[in-house]
Amino acid sequence: MRDTEFMRIGARLFTEGLVGGNFGNISVRAEGGFYITRNGSYLDDPGNPVFVPLEGPVPPEASSEYRVHRQVYRSTRHNALIHAHPPYTVAASLVYDEIVPVDIEGQTFCPIIPVVDGKPGSEEIARNVANALCLSLVTVVKGHGTFASGKSLDEAFILTSLVEHSSHVLWLVGDLQGDTE
Amino acid sequence: MRDTEFMRIGARLFTEGLVGGNFGNISVRAEGGFYITRNGSYLDDPGNPVFVPLEGPVPPEASSEYRVHRQVYRSTRHNALIHAHPPYTVAASLVYDEIVPVDIEGQTFCPIIPVVDGKPGSEEIARNVANALCLSLVTVVKGHGTFASGKSLDEAFILTSLVEHSSHVLWLVGDLQGDTE
Amino acid sequence: MRDTEFMRIGARLFTEGLVGGNFGNISVRAEGGFYITRNGSYLDDPGNPVFVPLEGPVPPEASSEYRVHRQVYRSTRHNALIHAHPPYTVAASLVYDEIVPVDIEGQTFCPIIPVVDGKPGSEEIARNVANALCLSLVTVVKGHGTFASGKSLDEAFILTSLVEHSSHVLWLVGDLQGDTE
Amino acid sequence: MRDTEFMRIGARLFTEGLVGGNFGNISVRAEGGFYITRNGSYLDDPGNPVFVPLEGPVPPEASSEYRVHRQVYRSTRHNALIHAHPPYTVAASLVYDEIVPVDIEGQTFCPIIPVVDGKPGSEEIARNVANALCLSLVTVVKGHGTFASGKSLDEAFILTSLVEHSSHVLWLVGDLQGDTE
Numbered sequence: 001m002r003d004t005e006f007m008r009i010g011a012r013l014f015t016e017g018l019v020g021g022n023f024g025n026i027s028v029r030a031e032g033g034f035y036i037t038r039n040g041s042y043l044d045d046p047g048n049p050v051f052v053p054l055e056g057p058v059p060p061e062a063s064s065e066y067r068v069h070r071q072v073y074r075s076t077r078h079n080a081l082i083h084a085h086p087p088y089t090v091a092a093s094l095v096y097d098e099i100v101p102v103d104i105e106g107q108t109f110c111p112i113i114p115v116v117d118g119k120p121g122s123e124e125i126a127r128n129v130a131n132a133l134c135l136s137l138v139t140v141v142k143g144h145g146t147f148a149s150g151k152s153l154d155e156a157f158i159l160t161s162l163v164e165h166s167s168h169v170l171w172l173v174g175d176l177q178g179d180t181e
Numbered sequence: 182m183r184d185t186e187f188m189r190i191g192a193r194l195f196t197e198g199l200v201g202g203n204f205g206n207i208s209v210r211a212e213g214g215f216y217i218t219r220n221g222s223y224l225d226d227p228g229n230p231v232f233v234p235l236e237g238p239v240p241p242e243a244s245s246e247y248r249v250h251r252q253v254y255r256s257t258r259h260n261a262l263i264h265a266h267p268p269y270t271v272a273a274s275l276v277y278d279e280i281v282p283v284d285i286e287g288q289t290f291c292p293i294i295p296v297v298d299g300k301p302g303s304e305e306i307a308r309n310v311a312n313a314l315c316l317s318l319v320t321v322v323k324g325h326g327t328f329a330s331g332k333s334l335d336e337a338f339i340l341t342s343l344v345e346h347s348s349h350v351l352w353l354v355g356d357l358q359g360d361t362e
Numbered sequence: 363m364r365d366t367e368f369m370r371i372g373a374r375l376f377t378e379g380l381v382g383g384n385f386g387n388i389s390v391r392a393e394g395g396f397y398i399t400r401n402g403s404y405l406d407d408p409g410n411p412v413f414v415p416l417e418g419p420v421p422p423e424a425s426s427e428y429r430v431h432r433q434v435y436r437s438t439r440h441n442a443l444i445h446a447h448p449p450y451t452v453a454a455s456l457v458y459d460e461i462v463p464v465d466i467e468g469q470t471f472c473p474i475i476p477v478v479d480g481k482p483g484s485e486e487i488a489r490n491v492a493n494a495l496c497l498s499l500v501t502v503v504k505g506h507g508t509f510a511s512g513k514s515l516d517e518a519f520i521l522t523s524l525v526e527h528s529s530h531v532l533w534l535v536g537d538l539q540g541d542t543e
Numbered sequence: 544m545r546d547t548e549f550m551r552i553g554a555r556l557f558t559e560g561l562v563g564g565n566f567g568n569i570s571v572r573a574e575g576g577f578y579i580t581r582n583g584s585y586l587d588d589p590g591n592p593v594f595v596p597l598e599g600p601v602p603p604e605a606s607s608e609y610r611v612h613r614q615v616y617r618s619t620r621h622n623a624l625i626h627a628h629p630p631y632t633v634a635a636s637l638v639y640d641e642i643v644p645v646d647i648e649g650q651t652f653c654p655i656i657p658v659v660d661g662k663p664g665s666e667e668i669a670r671n672v673a674n675a676l677c678l679s680l681v682t683v684v685k686g687h688g689t690f691a692s693g694k695s696l697d698e699a700f701i702l703t704s705l706v707e708h709s710s711h712v713l714w715l716v717g718d719l720q721g722d723t724e
Contacts, residue, residue, distance in 0.1 A: 016201050020559050021704035022697070023648065087708060090646055091715035103271055104301060104325040105204065120647060143712075144647040154203070161202035165268060169324075171715060172272035172352060193404075197382050284452055285482060285506040286385065335384075342383035346449060350505075353453035353533060378563050465633055466663060466687040467566065516565070523564035527630060531686075534634035534714060 002028070002035060002049055009082070009153045010043030018084040018160055019043055024145070025063040027052075028153060029079045034070070036063050064121050068147065071126035076133050078149035082156040085145040086164035088171050093140040099166070102173055106166030113163060114139045138163055183209070183216060183230055190263070190334045191224030199265040199341055200224055205326070206244040208233075209334060210260045215251070217244050245302050249328065252307035257314050259330035263337040266326040267345035269352050274321040280347070283354055287347030294344060295320045319344055364390070364397060364411055371444070371515045372405030380446040380522055381405055386507070387425040389414075390515060391441045396432070398425050426483050430509065433488035438495050440511035444518040447507040448526035450533050451475075455502040461528070464535055468528030475525060476501045500525055545571070545578060545592055552625070552696045553586030561627040561703055562586055567688070568606040570595075571696060572622045577613070579606050607664050611690060614669035619676050621692035625699040628688040629707035631714050636683040642709070645716055649709030656706060657682045681706055 006026055013019045024043050027036035035049035038061050050062045054074055058066055069081050092099045099113040114132045118125025118141050129147045132139035138148040138159050146163055150156040187207055194200045205224050208217035216230035219242050231243045235255055239247055250262050273280045280294040295313045299306025299322050310328045313320035319329040319340050327344055331337040368388055375381045386405050389398035397411035400423050412424045416436055420428055431443050454461045461475040476494045480487025480503050491509045494501035500510040500521050508525055512518040549569055556562045567586050570579035578592035581604050593605045597617055601609055612624050635642045642656040657675045661668025661684050672690045675682035681691040681702050689706055693699040 014558065015195065016198075017559075020708050021701040023705075023708075085648065085708065087711045088715060091712050094645060094712070094716050102275060102324065104322075105266065107324075108301070120651070141647075143645065143650075158202040162204075165201050165204075165266065168268045169272050169275070172269060173275050196376065197379075283456060283505065285503075286447065288505075289482070339383040343385075346382050346385075346447065349449045350453050350456070353450060354456050377557065378560075464637060464686065466684075467628065469686075470663070520564040524566075527563050527566075527628065530630045531634050531637070534631060535637050 003047070005153055006037060006046045006049055007044065009157050010037075010046055012157055013082070013084055013160070014044045016161055016164070018086045018164055020085065024082070024084045025065050025069070026083075026153065027063075027069045027073075027081050029073055034073050034081075036066055036069055039063050067121065067123060067126040068129045071130040072133050072147070072149065075130040076149065078133060078137075078156075079151050080149065080153045080156045081133075082148050082153065082160050083145055084148075084160050086160065086167070088167035089140055089146055089164050090143060092167045092170060093142045093144075099140065099163070099170070101166035101170060103166055103169045105162055106169070109162055110136070110138055110159065110166065112136075113166075115142050116140070117142050118144075120144060184227070186334055187218060187227045187230055188225065190338050191218075191227055193338055194263070194265055194341070195225045197342055197345070199267045199345055201266065205263070205265045206246050206250070207264075207334065208244075208250045208254075208262050210254055215254050215262075217247055217250055220244050248302065248304060248307040249310045252311035253314050253328070253330065256311040257330065259314060259318075260332050261330065261334045261337045263329050263334065263341050264326055265329075265341050267341065267348070269348035270321055270327055270345050271324060273348045273351060274323045274325075280321065280344070280351070282347035282351060284347050284350045286343055287350070290343055291317070291319055291340065291347065293317075294347075296323050297321070298323050299325075301325060365408070367515060368399060368408045368411055369406065371519050372399075372408055374519055375444070375446055375522070376406045378523055378526070380448045380526055382447065386444070386446045387427050387431070388445075388515065389425075389431045389435075389443050391435055396435050396443075398428055398431055401425050429483065429485060429488040430491045433492035434495050434509070434511065437492040438511065440495060440499075440518075441513050442511065442515045442518045444510050444515065444522050445507055446510075446522050448522065448529070450529035451502055451508055451526050452505060454529045454532060455504045455506075461502065461525070461532070463528035463532060465528055465531045467524055468531070471524055472498070472500055472521065472528065474498075475528075477504050478502070479504050480506075482506060546590070548696060549580060549589045549592055550587065552700050553580075553589055555700055556625070556627055556703070557587045559704055559707070561629045561707055563628065567625070567627045568608050568612070569626075569696065570606075570612045570616075570624050572616050577616050577624075579609055579612055582606050610664065610666060610669040611672045614673040615676050615690070615692065618673040619692065621676060621680075622694050623692065623696045623699045624676075625691050625696065625703050626688055627691075627703050629703065629710070631710035632683055632689055632707050633686060635710045635713060636685045636687075642683065642706070642713070644709035644713060646709050646712045648705055649712070652705055653679070653681055653702065653709065655679075656709075658685050659683070660685050661687075663687060 025037045027034045033053040037046045093115045116128035148156045148159040206218045208215045214234040218227045274296045297309035299309045329337045329340040387399045389396045395415040399408045455477045478490035510518045510521040568580045570577045576596040580589045636658045659671035661671045691699045691702040
């Protein structure tokens with residue numbers, strides 16, 4: 001059933017263009033650790049998720065971003081985490097220190113989206129994302145992608161979708177205003 | 182059968198990128214009220230629609246935008262209503278007081294698309310959208326999304342698709358003209 | 363079998379974003395006339411195509427663009443015709459008198475794409491499109507959409523896809539060059 | 544099984560918008576030659592791949608880009624090659640002499656993407672692409688498209704997807720920075 005849920009959410013991430021290739025990863029909290037997508041898997045065809053304990057050795061099949069997920073489950077009470085590469089949000093993170101939506105949904109559900117630094121796979125990115133997710137349900141690693149959390153995979157997915165919608169509108173409006181000035 | 186129709190139209194809205202996440206909502210008029218998608222449901226997998234009467238208590242499972250739908254069915258003769266979040270249209274609504282298509286389909290079927298204000302879920306947005314839909318088949322709430330009406334869900338869907346097409350072309354042409362000037 | 367072919371090509375047009383809503387229409391030449399999609403049908407779910415003779419009364423179920431198709435089958439030797447609304451091409455047709463691709467595929471297969479005028483459903487558009495398709499396999503009605511012809515539906519589809527690809531690249535390059543100047 | 548793999552990868556290329564129409568081609572190395580998609584086939588419905596030997600006559604059903612594939616298998620140790628037409632990358636290749644990603648994935652996996660010249664189907668393009676793929680896993684033919692290689696079709700696909708993601712972000716950021724300057 002966990003497989004089915006991962007695949008269902010992974011398929012939605014693809015359909016909306018929030019991930020491409022075999023990028024991105026998904027996890028849910030479990031007793032003493034969490035289940036995460038396999039290293040190198042396609043999120044819409046992820047196979048069996050891998051259990052990673054909160055402490056101690058990590059199975060080699062786990063996503064290489066397991067450090068971020070582990071740190072988030074240690075430091076916060078979130079139950080699910082989705083990492084995606086939505087292009088408008090990645091672009092916005094390279095230009096802004098925080099992303100401030102101008103559409104109403106963004107202003108309601110994620111009025112300020114923090115942008116943090118960090119090299120993929122490093123302890124630094126794990127720390128920065130976990131710190132940001134103590135105060136926010138979603139954050140963006142500069143030039144890399146979103147980490148969205150929630151009580152469930154659905155919540156984390158919906159937030160990922162919303163952040164990209166807001167970044168898209170923000171980008172379009174910048175351009176539109178350029179036209180009318 | 183009503184479920185199937187909602188799902189068919191919901192899937193089209195997703196395929197064309199007119200909604201993302203679990204945003205948007207759909208309704209059709211019925212005897213003494215209307216059927217509307219459930220609060221928080223995905224439009225391409227909406228489950229059973231909920232009946233909302235034109236007056237009196239509203240079932241808690243109904244979409245939180247039920248106020249707009251109720252006011253529209255009270256004030257107009259439309260039989261179907263679709264609320265979506267198409268990005269080019271949302272962006273245009275933040276810049277223009279009304280959206281004026283430059284493509285021929287837009288000029289034929291929705292030559293002036295009114296933009297109204299209102300906070301999602303409020304009585305104000307319900308009143309503003311219902312007023313706009315007395316004179317027009319479609320309106321946009323500024324920074325939020327479209328409300329398109331019709332004799333059927335198909336008509337409301339086709340209008341939603343058209344408005345986004347027109348907003349897309351409007352945006353592209355603004356840019357193209359910038360290049361050639 | 364004709365149904366299946368129309369649906370197969372219609373689905374590809376949707377998948378690539380070359381049509382939205384229930385817009386666009388498709389036809390193939392037959393003995394003494396042609397088969398065309400039904401008025402108001404979705405191209406990915408078109409139902410039974412309607413036979414239209416080259417002369418004389420037209421069944422009311424035929425696409426309202428039948429005049430263009432009829433004139434093209436009268437004036438040219440093409441065997442198939444596809445009308446679509448690809449957004450980058452529609453935008454380009456509002457700005458340029460002819461579309462000149464800058465990508466290699468466009469330069470090879472449609473180096474100059476003529477843009478013509480005409481009101482949808484009119485005799486004028488029928489004449490202008492048919493004249494353009496005597497000299498070119500594809501033309502664009504200004505602000506409206508493409509008419510692409512070929513020996514088969516596949517040829518007409520591939521050309522539609524290519525024209526939009528070329529218009530997309532043309533648009534992107536205009537923008538990129540703006541950045542680097 | 545080879546058919547299934549080609550179709551699986553072809554479908555992903557379509558889903559992500561990396562090819563349109565019947566453009567693009569796919570091959571994998573085999574004993575004494577390679578299997579390549581058929582001339583004119585749709586990559587998501589490619590039918591039986593065609594065997595092409597490293598030397599000697601080529602079956603007429605082979606993709607017309609077989610020269611590039613043959614030269615790559617002669618000159619390099621790559622086992623798979625994918626040619627696609629991703630629009631942001633094609634646009635970038637018309638403007639830049641090499642594409643330099645600004646997103647972290649691009650900087651990690653393809654920090655400098657060489658752009659080469661060549662007419663489709665010519666010996667010149669075959670030589671230029673093969674030379675570039677001695678030093679890089681991916682290259683772009685100016686105004687034409689990507690050639691991505693790897694140990695497997697999956698590797699070549701993932702790289703194609705990544706290059707387009709990086710080109711997309713590069714393009715968006717150019718635009719965003721234009722807004723903020």
